[in-house]
Amino acid sequence: xxxxxxxxxxxxxxxxxxxxxxxxxxxxxxxxxxxxxxxxxxxxxxxxxxxxxxxxxxxxxxxxxxxxxxxxxxxxxxxxxxxxxxxxxxxxxxxxxxxxxxxxxxxxxxxxxxxxxxxxxxxxxxxxxxxxxxxxxxxxxxxxxxxxxxxxxxxxxxxxxxxxxxxxxxxxxxxxxxxxxxxxxxxxxxxxxxxxxxxxxxxxxxxxxxxxxxxxxxxxxxxxxxxxxxxxxxxxxxxxxxxxxxxxxxxxxxxxxxxxxxxxxxxxxxxxxxxxxxxxxxxxxxxxxxxxxxxxxxxxxxxxxxxxxxxxxxxxxxxxxxxxxxxxxxxxxxxxxxxxxxxxxxxxxxxxxxxxxxxxxxxxxxxxxxxxxxxxxxxxxxxxxxxxxxxxxxxxxxxxxxxxxxxxxxxxxxxxxxxxxxxxxxxxxxxxxxxxxxxxxxxxxxxxxxxxxxxxxxxxxxxxxxxxxxxxxxxxxxxxxxxxxxxxxxxxxxxxxxxxxxxxxxxxxxxxxxxxxxxxxxxxxxxxxxxxxxxxxxxxxxxxxxxxxxxxxxxxxxxxxxxxxxxxxxxxxxxxxxxxxxxxxxxxxxxxxxxxxxxxxxxxxxxxxxxx
RNA sequence: GCCCCCGUAGCUCAAGUGGAUAGAGCAUCUGCCUUCUAAGCAGAGGGUUGCAGGUUCGAGUCCUGCCGGGGGUACCA
Numbered sequence: 001x002x003x004x005x006x007x008x009x010x011x012x013x014x015x016x017x018x019x020x021x022x023x024x025x026x027x028x029x030x031x032x033x034x035x036x037x038x039x040x041x042x043x044x045x046x047x048x049x050x051x052x053x054x055x056x057x058x059x060x061x062x063x064x065x066x067x068x069x070x071x072x073x074x075x076x077x078x079x080x081x082x083x084x085x086x087x088x089x090x091x092x093x094x095x096x097x098x099x100x101x102x103x104x105x106x107x108x109x110x111x112x113x114x115x116x117x118x119x120x121x122x123x124x125x126x127x128x129x130x131x132x133x134x135x136x137x138x139x140x141x142x143x144x145x146x147x148x149x150x151x152x153x154x155x156x157x158x159x160x161x162x163x164x165x166x167x168x169x170x171x172x173x174x175x176x177x178x179x180x181x182x183x184x185x186x187x188x189x190x191x192x193x194x195x196x197x198x199x200x201x202x203x204x205x206x207x208x209x210x211x212x213x214x215x216x217x218x219x220x221x222x223x224x225x226x227x228x229x230x231x232x233x234x235x236x237x238x239x240x241x242x243x244x245x246x247x248x249x250x251x252x253x254x255x256x257x258x259x260x261x262x263x264x265x266x267x268x269x270x271x272x273x274x275x276x277x278x279x280x281x282x283x284x285x286x287x288x289x290x291x292x293x294x295x296x297x298x299x300x301x302x303x304x305x306x307x308x309x310x311x312x313x314x315x316x317x318x319x320x321x322x323x324x325x326x327x328x329x330x331x332x333x334x335x336x337x338x339x340x341x342x343x344x345x346x347x348x349x350x351x352x353x354x355x356x357x358x359x360x361x362x363x364x365x366x367x368x369x370x371x372x373x374x375x376x377x378x379x380x381x382x383x384x385x386x387x388x389x390x391x392x393x394x395x396x397x398x399x400x401x402x403x404x405x406x407x408x409x410x411x412x413x414x415x416x417x418x419x420x421x422x423x424x425x426x427x428x429x430x431x432x433x434x435x436x437x438x439x440x441x442x443x444x445x446x447x448x449x450x451x452x453x454x455x456x457x458x459x460x461x462x463x464x465x466x467x468x469x470x471x472x473x474x475x476x477x478x479x480x481x482x483x484x485x486x487x488x489x490x491x492x493x494x495x496x497x498x499x500x501x502x503x504x505x506x507x508x509x510x511x512x513x514x515x516x517x518x519x520x521x522x523x524x525x526x527x528x529x530x531x532x533x534x535x536x537x538x539x540x541x542x543x544x545x546x547x548x549x550x551x552x553x554x555x556x557x558x559x560x561x562x563x564x565x566x567x568x569x570x571x572x573x574x575x576x577x578x579x580x581x582x583x584x585x586x587x588x589x590x591x592x593x594x595x596x597x598x599x600x601x602x603x604x605x606x607x608x609x610x611x612x
Numbered sequence: 613g614c615c616c617c618c619g620u621a622g623c624u625c626a627a628g629u630g631g632a633u634a635g636a637g638c639a640u641c642u643g644c645c646u647u648c649u650a651a652g653c654a655g656a657g658g659g660u661u662g663c664a665g666g667u668u669c670g671a672g673u674c675c676u677g678c679c680g681g682g683g684g685u686a687c688c689a
Contacts, residue, residue, distance in 0.1 A: 011628095037628060040635085050631055053669065063669075087632055088669065132689080173688050207688090244687090289689090316687060324614070324685075331687045338689050367616065368684055393617090394682085431651055440649050469625075472617080474682080476624065486651060487637035488625090495651055503648050544628070556626070559636080566653065575648050590648095612649090 008103060008114035009539045011037060013079065014047050014093060021073035022051065025059065025066075036093075038537075045084070045092035046533060052089035063089030100532045101521040107536065108518035108592055113599060115539045117159030125163045125349050126152050128361035129281070132169035133268035133288070134178050135200040137275045138410035139403050139477065140363075143392050146466050146605065148361035149281045150551040151390070153603045158546060163353050167345060168272075168288030170265065172338065176247025177206040178264070179257055180239065183246075195267040204409070210240035248335045251293060261290070275413050279459065280605055292344040296336040299344045300329055308379050319376050327372045339373060346377050350385060357386035359549065364391040364472070390549050393474035395466075403477050417459060423483050424458030424491075425450075428612070443502075443611045456607040457491050458483075464490030467604050468555035488559045490606050493597055496562045498612040499569070500594045504587070505611075507575040514591040519584035527568040528589060534564045535592050542603075551604060558600050565593045 007013060015036045022029035032051035039048045052067035059066060067085045074083070081094040107114035128148020131137045137145075148164070156162045181202030182191075190198040250257040276282065300317055303309035309329050312318035317330040319339070329340040349358060360370060370389035377387060397403040405411050428450075435442045445453070465482035468489075469475040482489060504511055513519075523529040541557035544550070574590055577583035598608050 031629080034629060035631090037631095039632090040627080041632075044632070048631085053631075056669075090632065130689095169689065177688095210688090312686070314687085318686065320686095326686045328686045333687080335687080337687075339686095341689095364617070365683055366689080369689085371616090391617090427651080435649065435651085438645075438650075440645085442649065473625085474618085478624080481624070481638075484638075484651090489637090489651090491651065495649080499649050499652090506648055547628090552626090553628090556636095563636095569648080570653050573647065612651090 007116050007539065008107065008536060009116075009543055010095070010533075010536055011047065011540050012543075014095075017075060017077070017079060018049060018051075018070070020075070021070050024073055025069065026055065038540075039092070042530070044086065044090070045094040047093040047095075049083075049091040049093065052085075052091060056089070067091050095533065097523045097529055097532075100529065100536060101523055103536050104521040104532050104588065104592065105518045107538075108514055108588060109516070111515075113538060113592075113595060114536070115158070115542060121159045121161060122356040123161040123163070123353060124152075124155050125165055125353055125355040125358040126155075126361065127165055127167050127345075127358065128152075129276075129283075130167045130169060130362070131272055132172075132174050133265065133272065134169075134174050134203045135410075136196055136271060137413040139395050139413065139416055140410060142413060142416075142462070143395060143466055143471070143475075144361045144363070145276075145279060145281055146463050147390065147392060147471055147551060148359075149279070149605045150463075150467055150554075150603065151359065151361065151549055153605060154542065154545060154551070154554070157599075157603055158542065163285065163349075163355065164283045165349070166283040166286040166288075168286060168290075170261075170268070171250070171289035171293055171341075173243065173247050173335075174203060174207070175250060175261070176243040176245070177210065178203050179246035179250065179260060180243045181206040182260060195264070196271045199264060199268070206239060206243055209236050210243060211236075244333060244335070248333050251296075251335055275417075278414075278417055279463075280607070287345070287348070289338075289341050292341050292348065293336075295344040295348070296340050299340055299347070300336070303329060303343070303376075303380065306380060308376060319372070321372055321375060325368075325372065327369075327376065339369070339376070342373050343377060343380065346373075346382055346385075346387070350382055355385060357388060359388050359390050361390045361392070364393055367391060388549070390471070392471040396474050396476045398476060398478055400476065417462065420462045420479065420483070421454050421458035423479055424461060425454040427483055428453060428457055441502075445611065449609075449611070453609050453612050456609050457494060457612075460490035460494060460601075460606040463604060463606050464493075464555065467551040468559075470552050471550065488555065490601070493558055493562055493601060494606075494608055495612060496565060497594055497597045497601075497608050498610065500565075500590050500597075501610050503574055503590055507587075509587060511591050514584075514588050518588055519581070521588055522582055522585040525572060527564075527571045528586070531564050531568045531589050531593065534561050535589070535596055538596055538599075554600050554604060558597065561593065561596060 015033045018036050019029055019033050022032050026032065032055065035051040035054065036047060036049045039045055049070070052063045052070060055066050056063045064085060067089045071083050071085065071091060074080075076082070078096060079099050081096055083094075084092045086092055103114070126148055128151075129141060129145040131141045152162050152164050178199050182199070185202060185205060187198060190201070246257060250261060300309065303319070304317065309317050309319045312326070312328070314332040316328055316332045319327045319329060321327070327339045328337050329343070330336055346358065349355060362370070367389060370387075374387040374389075395403050403411055432442055461482040465477070466475065483491070486492060503509075521528075521532060523532050537557065541553055545553035568589065572586055574583065574586040577586050601608055
């Protein structure tokens with residue numbers, strides 16, 4: 001039998017009831033249907049419809065009368081209690097508890113927890129992480145990696161086809177700097193010992209020198225211009241020129257530079273893969289800039305042919321958006337730029353995967369680049385695909401400035417994760433001791449299990465702290481805060497999950513029964529009803545997270561859920577419930593809560609543990 | 613100079629397409645462990661949403677100007 005899965009997006013279910021009611025009043029009901037939304041305050045009910053006030057002007061009637069009219073036309077069915085009209089014309093809605101109870105059973109029996117697959121499914125390419133291979137990954141790559149991975153998991157769960165593609169910086173100017181540095185300043189021993197660290201040192205060395213020339217050029221006042229001696233400026237200029245030359249030679253397939261590139265790459269990749277393993281991040285494809293190199297000449301020719309690009313000053317080739325807004329696609333020395341390579345990437349992705357959308361999870365500072373890139377791509381003929389810059393703010397230190405080590409360098413990702421896990425271990429072990437002293441029933445765990453908890457908690461804390469932030473704003477990286485372990489943190493969720501699982505262990509209850517053949521849910525207390533409602537809002541929350549690609553919608557849903565669950569946990573004894581039916585109902589609520597927490601954390605790329 | 617983003621409680625952040633008394637956590641204060649893990653729960657105080665106008669039944673949200681912070685602005689990516 002073919003069963004059409006009914007949506008458990010509660011807002012949408014209620015909106016579907018309002019649509020016919022509103023259709024009798026206005027030509028286009030959609031904007032007004034959309035005004036049905038969750039209440040901010042539970043005393044106003046579960047949902048509210050705010051359309052009556054807006055309709056007042058167009059219909060020339062008093063809002064409260066319109067509200068009255070809408071309610072009269074509304075087919076409540078077995079879904080809603082009789083609505084109340086309040087204030088200027090709010091329609092307050094309350095779902096029938098019996099309806100919630102039935103939905104809960106359906107949800108429990110579904111391995112997707114009632115979340116309907118997207119219709120129609122789309123194909124997304126997600127471009128995230130994109131480290132420069134020349135140096136160890138650092139804190140700057142964290143947000144892109146974490147946010148991109150979470151979005152990939154979310155979209156995939158919703159039934160979309162997702163292609164993750166790591167656009168490695170393995171071919172640009174920074175590689176020219178390394179080549180120049182390696183050829184002139186490499187410490188052979190250091191390179192043998194730890195190739196990536198040595199390459200990183202060389203990169204930083206050359207960049208610092210070259211940047212000095214640039215900075216000095218841009219300095220306006222005589223005072224800062226004198227920071228470099230004439231000789232110093234000359235050296236800086238030479239280094240910058242030499243690096244550019246090495247880049248151009250690499251691009252022109254110079255045998256020696258290609259050989260060095262092939263020598264460096266495996267080491268770099270291994271280093272990067274290590275970070276991804278620790279973060280539980282995987283990519284379907286890793287097509288770095290080098291992959292696109294052979295295509296770049298053709299891209300520029302095509303751009304010229306189609307009059308997207310034009311010759312600029314000094315033999316460069318440019319795309320002109322406005323008088324002052326110009327992007328370079330080929331430099332005067334013949335080297336191509338990231339705009340060229342990004343355009344080649346778009347063409348390749350369109351050919352290979354035919355996506356409906358390409359998402360770029362990249363730092364907000366590249367907003368102008370992407371605006372230009374997308375405009376150029378549309379002009380070049382790719383006007384059917386949705387190109388979106390999923391931008392995010394900087395990671396700041398506690399002082400509010402971009403995060404740095406004490407020495408002023410970038411914080412390396414590996415060291416950062418080490419510290420997170422070590423701090424997590426300290427906090428966890430201390431708390432276990434405290435609980436023991438207090439007489440709590442804390443499980444005895446093996447060292448291996450404790451190690452797993454430390455990792456789950458430490459890495460989870462880093463990820464959750466990042467994802468729970470609105471991605472658009474900068475965020476302050478603070479170990480103490482993310483590992484404080486109360487409030488809206490990964491640990492709170494992981495702990496809520498573990499405590500929940502311990503109920504089933506303690507009662508020797510097999511969860512399978514609550515999934516294969518769920519018992520009826522009894523929602524007579526406010527705590528039980530509130531928990532049921534919150535559980536059923538899962539699909540709505542995931543939909544919201546998808547709309548604007550905001551993983552923080554998932555964390556704020558989780559936070560609401562776990563607070564509601566805490567209220568329930570505090571007030572509703574489960575194993576010692578008054579009747580077997582009530583015990584079953586509460587076990588059902590517990591199991592569903594655990595499954596939802598686990599699913600949501602999984603969509604965020606955060607592990608759960610069964611005991612902690 | 614021009615363009616973009618951001619200013620919300622002492623601190624870090626929420627607030628759905630404009631909705632009801634702007635919410636959380638931390639910190640401060642008051643209660644709660646002979647009942648399923650107190651990394652918890654219940655409660656209190658704390659706000660001219662940077663400033664000044666405007667739009668309307670209603671503005672943290674939209675518009676204008678100003679102040680403050682950040683970023684970008686053709687040969688880095």
